[in-house]
Amino acid sequence: MKKITFIITIVFFSGILSAQNWQEIITLASSDGVENDDFAYCVSISGDYAIVGAHNEDEDINGDNYLLNAGSAYIFFNNEGVWEEIQKIVASDRGQEDNFGKAVSISGDYAVVGAFREDEDINGGNTLTSAGSAYIFFNNAGIWEETQKITASDREAANYFGRNVSMCENYIIIGAYENTTDASGGNSISKAGASYIFYNNIGTWEETQKIVASDRAFEDRFGASVAISNNYAVVGAYYEDEDETGSNTLNDAGSAYIFYNNEGTWQEVQKIAASDRATQDYFSSDVAVYGDYIIVGAWYEDEDESGGNTMENSGSAYVFFNNEGVWEETQKLTASDRNIQDVFGLSVSVSGDYAIINSYNDDEDANGENFLDCAGSAYIYYNNAGAWEEIQKIVASDRAEGDLFSRTVAIDGNRIISGAYGKNTFTGKIYFYEQEPTLIKTLSQNDILIYPNPTTGVFNLKAFESSRNIGTGSLSVEITNVTGQIIKHLSIDNEHLTLDLSEQQKGIYFIKIKSNNLFIIKKIIKN
DSSP: OOOBOOOOOEEEESOGGGGOOEEEEEEEOOTTOOTTOOEEEEEEEETTEEEEEETTOOOOTTSOSOOTTOBEEEEEEEETTEEEEEEEEOOTTOOTTOOEEEEEEEETTEEEEEETTOOOOTTSOSOOTTOBEEEEEEEETTEEEEEEEEOOTTOOTTOOBTSEEEEETTEEEEEETTOOSOTTSOSOOTTOBEEEEEEEETTEEEEEEEEOOTTOOTTOOBTSEEEEETTEEEEEETTOOOOTTSOSOOTTOOEEEEEEEETTEEEEEEEEOOTTOOTTOOEEEEEEEETTEEEEEETTOOOOTTSOSOOTTOBEEEEEEEETTEEEEEEEEOOTTOOTTOOBTSSEEEETTEEEEEETTOOSOTTSOSOOTTOBEEEEEEEETTEEEEEEEEOOTTOOTTOOEEEEEEEETTEEEEEETTHHHHTOEEEEEEEOOOOOOOOOTTTEEEESSSBSSEEEEEEOHHHHTTSOSOEEEEEEETTOOEEEEEEESSSEEEEEOTTSOSEEEEEEEEETTEEEEEEEEEO
């Protein structure tokens, strides 16, 4: 038998509750904001940078050259814990009614900004009304510079290329939800929709593929929402009518399509729809993907998790898990204080074990009180061993009627940004939240001992009294593989436990040790 080596990483939290408190740390408006700019209609965050769109803004970076609704975007930087606006960006060939900034996405040192009503190609010619375009910016030593304008290779008028964008490392996906043609540019179907994949080839972003739905049809609007992360992309078609099998027609029930990057070629691997789909739910009003989880919003859905308590357009979201390559719906999420017309699920975002879902028409504060019409709120969820639990409702510290707080939300690690584009008659405002610092107990080798290491498969876990005193009662031990499948589930009622993974395949496994106020994660690599 081959040797099996385990590399173990231990993280201790003194209670899950301490990791759940998200606090508003700052709220900001644009430096040159005026009414009807729609600043904060869209937001994105990556590390110490955030980008915020203002698609109805009219001036260039100097506040000159007025062009109605040309649009702009603003870069914010976390300067030693303080977020501040550092730059306003506009398109190099800005034009009236381009709506630059209607969609934004940022990842590392790159950002992409959509201008879905822009008319010209990359050379400034071949005018096609509202064909759409997108602009790529690069962080050059703290200065964000436009490096490229991109358009669809088969651009057509009124395709709205750039209405939705998503970026992850070296890939960008851009929706053109009113595109008419298939992947080869033929078989025209009005507003069937399409999306385009771009790849960063040594600093030059190249269109590598046009993707469409395998069952594309009239006015499905495939590409109305897009998300990309690592080797998976998700494309929403919230006007689509059929279920996963292509049957059971329900008008505008909505669906989403999952694509996998197979050595540079993106292949549709699955169509997903809600298990309780209904007419005009608009499933896939937004989509998000991270690791083995996809979250899909359905902002006009009416029922709670059990399928009852109908409330018109209260909204919901659905969680899908990647079970060995098959994405399965594992949970339906609704707000704990759901109400009619809250439209929960128009914007969704997920990062690690946390997700945020908006409800920008919600009227109550975090305690369900102080009614303010359409002030808006958002809900934070935590992935507790595969079950996503609502842990916090957030609202703006200066909430007011018509703010539309959380029209779009984004999460990255322990940071959240939420936009309230209706604030001050659509001048707009953004809100940053951070997770309250988690109390961490550092354990030494004398607290928990794992041996032998390396091992042939059988190893021992010994919990000394110093670690057991942190928890109460027995410690629950759960071993899962990378898909979340539980391999073993047992408990430590005394100091010692023997574990055996010798029959398991090579790969990564996780040991979770839990008690009432102790949470331990061990990452194990089996060679």
